[in-house]
Amino acid sequence: MKTANIIKADIKGLLDNSPLAHYVAHGGGAVYVDTRPTDSTKPDCVISLLMGETGQVSVKGLLLVKVFYADKLLGDTWYENMSMGDVLQELLYGFSESLMGNLKYNFSRYGRQVFSEQPKELEASHQRYAILRMNFNINNHLK
Numbered sequence: 001m002k003t004a005n006i007i008k009a010d011i012k013g014l015l016d017n018s019p020l021a022h023y024v025a026h027g028g029g030a031v032y033v034d035t036r037p038t039d040s041t042k043p044d045c046v047i048s049l050l051m052g053e054t055g056q057v058s059v060k061g062l063l064l065v066k067v068f069y070a071d072k073l074l075g076d077t078w079y080e081n082m083s084m085g086d087v088l089q090e091l092l093y094g095f096s097e098s099l100m101g102n103l104k105y106n107f108s109r110y111g112r113q114v115f116s117e118q119p120k121e122l123e124a125s126h127q128r129y130a131i132l133r134m135n136f137n138i139n140n141h142l143k
Helices: 004-016 019-026 082-099
Strands: 031-033 045-054 058-070 072-074 077-079 105-107 113-117 127-139
Touching: 004 019, 004 031, 004 045, 004 058, 004 082, 019 045, 019 082, 058 082, 082 105, 082 113, 082 127
Parallel strands: 031 045
Antiparallel strands: 045 058, 058 127, 072 077, 105 127, 113 127
């Protein structure tokens, strides 16, 4: 049976050699599982899961991959760095496409979302993240 930690480690292994991870590393960031350093302002990537229905044969859940980036200061006003958001969304989409061919996991294009948002907790630091949300179904008999 694949536990949440095994699934996250597998996804991190797939992500570590992707164009997305190389882009993040080039910007001084890193790939993390579940959380990033508290005061980081780097373009970090964070992998997390929401586990859903679990059975003897399969596990269903939602993969979340967030890539943080800084807003731009123009004059005395902070704005979303839309060009950075666009690049990160394209890289997240490309990573999601690469997951489609993975035989251990059944990732679904149905319901896949790639977008940027700025939750309240990031407003003071003038950061936001691009996020990939993607459903999966795992056959527990596959190793």
